[in-house]
Amino acid sequence: MNALPTALALSDQSVGSLAPPDLRPDLTGLTPAALAALMPTEGQPSLVRGKALWRWLRTVSALPTALPATLPEAGKDALATLASKVRLPDVTITDRIASRDGTLKWRLSCRGLPVETVLIPTPTRATVCVSSQSGCTRYCDFCATATMGFLGALTAGEIVAQVLIARQASPVPVTNVVFMGMGEPLDNLDAVLTAIDVLEHGLNLSPRHVTVSTSGVLPKLERLWSESRAAVALSLHATTQPLRDRLMPRVRRWSLDDLVAFMRQASAAEPSSKSGGRHFFIEYTLIDGVNDHDADADRLVALLDGVRARVNLIPYNPSTVTTYRRPAPERVRAFQRRILDQGLICLVRETRGDDTAAACGQLATRPDVVSSMA
Numbered sequence: 001m002n003a004l005p006t007a008l009a010l011s012d013q014s015v016g017s018l019a020p021p022d023l024r025p026d027l028t029g030l031t032p033a034a035l036a037a038l039m040p041t042e043g044q045p046s047l048v049r050g051k052a053l054w055r056w057l058r059t060v061s062a063l064p065t066a067l068p069a070t071l072p073e074a075g076k077d078a079l080a081t082l083a084s085k086v087r088l089p090d091v092t093i094t095d096r097i098a099s100r101d102g103t104l105k106w107r108l109s110c111r112g113l114p115v116e117t118v119l120i121p122t123p124t125r126a127t128v129c130v131s132s133q134s135g136c137t138r139y140c141d142f143c144a145t146a147t148m149g150f151l152g153a154l155t156a157g158e159i160v161a162q163v164l165i166a167r168q169a170s171p172v173p174v175t176n177v178v179f180m181g182m183g184e185p186l187d188n189l190d191a192v193l194t195a196i197d198v199l200e201h202g203l204n205l206s207p208r209h210v211t212v213s214t215s216g217v218l219p220k221l222e223r224l225w226s227e228s229r230a231a232v233a234l235s236l237h238a239t240t241q242p243l244r245d246r247l248m249p250r251v252r253r254w255s256l257d258d259l260v261a262f263m264r265q266a267s268a269a270e271p272s273s274k275s276g277g278r279h280f281f282i283e284y285t286l287i288d289g290v291n292d293h294d295a296d297a298d299r300l301v302a303l304l305d306g307v308r309a310r311v312n313l314i315p316y317n318p319s320t321v322t323t324y325r326r327p328a329p330e331r332v333r334a335f336q337r338r339i340l341d342q343g344l345i346c347l348v349r350e351t352r353g354d355d356t357a358a359a360c361g362q363l364a365t366r367p368d369v370v371s372s373m374a
């Protein structure tokens, strides 16, 4: 009985000191169909208008700060109705840092929250690495992002806005998106699933070209696998429970055994690769003297028995806020060879952008982390 008066008293105090939150959805977090539903023609949503808005969003050279006054397919009235129902994403570029290898990193402010996005181009196509949170909820011991703490979850529109910004600067077509920037995507799964939908229908990026990487939030992993066709990457990094608990203390409630049991059962239920069946990408960050022994490689192969898996080795990217080291190149190659020889697909991920702290695990929005790496 006391709860209501207390709540009222609190909200009374804030009257006048805080603007009411703007609860309208971000324009960039809405699919063409969702946009169409917000500007019906005589009661009937017209997909043509929603598609026209996305065509416009694909061609603008910067994140728009206002809707166009009119489009050939959508007149003034429809756009004015839409303008009252959506907001433009509150995303601004605070810095843009070019790496020697062509990788570009943006520091963004999303509603005041610091976020980083990375464009990784090859000569013919590019991948955008997006953040799903400002900071991260999962504090892995070896990851620089963990030093920021968790500052907030991003909206679907803010995630898609990162792809738009990177696309606008990319010298080659953006064909892939990876959720491997700041944050644990599965702790913001609704926004991530909506963003994947918008990337597909607004930016014509197939979910199969989108990869969601997770530290292993098992119940959400099951949901991601069943509700989306996106590629799934599991950050494993350890083959024994004690080591994983040390490296990734905030996901210890989902054991290695349970994670692997899920992947085994999901693998068995998938059709063959030829018929479009998926596999799991296993991310394994190689840390000198910690998880890079021959015995780790052997345990990794044994653990993944029955899982349709492709292993990606990530040689550790050092930063000023951690003391872990990258193994020598010969050790990385020997570890890879040992896995390949036992019949598993295993690639070493090329390090990109590490001179600007844009590589995996280096995104921390701390000037000291960047300058010391440059």
Ligand code: SAH
Pocket: 138, 140, 142, 143, 144, 179, 180, 181, 182, 183, 184, 185, 213, 214, 215, 216, 233, 234, 235, 283, 285, 314, 315, 316, 317, 318, 319, 360, 361, 362
């Ligand atoms: N939170 C998600 C998304 C991060 S993706 C996840 O854990 O999967 C970034 C990948 O880089 C993860 O596999 C992460 O564990 C790994 N990583 C973190 N710090 C790293 C570092 N310093 N060097 C190499 N890889 C790192």
